[in-house]
Amino acid sequence: MTVHTVDTRGLRCPQPLMLAKKALEGMGAGERLRVLIDNEISRDNLIRFLKDHGITPELSVDQGVYTLLLEKTAGAPGLGDAMAYCSPEGPATGPVIVLSHNGMGSGSEELGKILLQACVNTLKEVSPLPSAILCYNAGVFAVSAGAPTVPALTELVEQGVDLLVCGTCVDYFELKSKIAVGTISNMYDILQHLSTAERIITL
Amino acid sequence: MIPVVSEADLLALFETGHEVLKAEKVLKQANIALRLLPAPAGLATGCALAIRFAADQRPAFEAELSAAGVPPKIIYRKEQDGWSVA
Known part of the structure; x- marks a missing residue:
């Protein structure tokens, strides 16, 4: 039995739905599709989309990655507009926040550091929460052990915010053993977030 | 939205940014846990x-x-419907 796989990890609605829809449309009856998703909003929206088209996927989860396994049946109805399943019922997508240096703004380094603290400490009170926070260049100091921004960033991660930390930058600043929160990531993942973000805020 | 100040916290305001900078250093050296925040509107x-x-x-x-x-300069306590001087 042919099993196709669509890996949508790192992508946000509507991309996972559109990729799954495209794969389904190219499949024959009886073929199976496996969709990998790493966020609950896209998971729920895709399940809703599939069920509205008579398809009930099997759902499993492993280390934060959801797998939807489904089979295209003979006589399946044509698939409708996937975009319509990403709004307005899903929560608003928050901005991507970029921390690219060790402070907020330019002028005074000392002032920049406390402004960044105040800003990060307040992020969880902003609705919607950021969809992701990206740290690169000297922005990686915000996630190093002992940094005053670590507690608030940890709380944001616990709330489901993706926190990606540039691995090259961590190596450059020799912080690898000091990263206290977030996922060491790479340029590909960071660019994926930047290119799919609805809004980007660079501090 | 998750409040960053609970009713178990107090919020201290200062006259100038320089005082905040100095206060932050003093408190860190004294191991008093703190968070810098923008003052509420x-x-x-x-x-x-x-x-x-x-x-x-x-x-x-x-x-x-x-x-x-x-x-x-002043310390506030968060109440259910606003802030009061503590």
Whole structure:
């Protein structure tokens, strides 16, 4: 039995739905599709989309990655507009926040550091929460052990915010053993977030 | 939305940003847990930054800052429907 796989990890609605829809449309009856998703909003929206088209996927989860396994049946109805399943019922997508240096703004380094603290400490009170926070260049100091921004960033991660930390930058600043929160990531993942973000805020 | 200040916290405001900078250093050296926050709208008349700290740390908080010459201008407590001077 042919099993196709669509890996949508790192992508946000509507991309996972559109990729799954495209794969389904190219499949024959009886073929199976496996969709990998790493966020609950896209998971729920895709399940809703599939069920509205008579398809009930099997759902499993492993280390934060959801797998939807489904089979295209003979006589399946044509698939409708996937975009319509990403709004307005899903929560608003928050901005991507970029921390690219060790402070907020330019002028005074000392002032920049406390402004960044105040800003990060307040992020969880902003609705919607950021969809992701990206740290690169000297922005990686915000996630190093002992940094005053670590507690608030940890709380944001616990709330489901993706926190990606540039691995090259961590190596450059020799912080690898000091990263206290977030996922060491790479340029590909960071660019994926930047290119799919609805809004980007660079501090 | 998750409140960053709970009813178990107090919020200290200062006259200037320089005082906030100095207060932050003094408190860190004294191992008093704090968070720098923007002062809520309507509270700030001088510096728009504030320091959140646990209410049960108030004696140490004030003692350390007074000794360092940067006592807070005012301290607020969060109420259900706003802020009151604590």
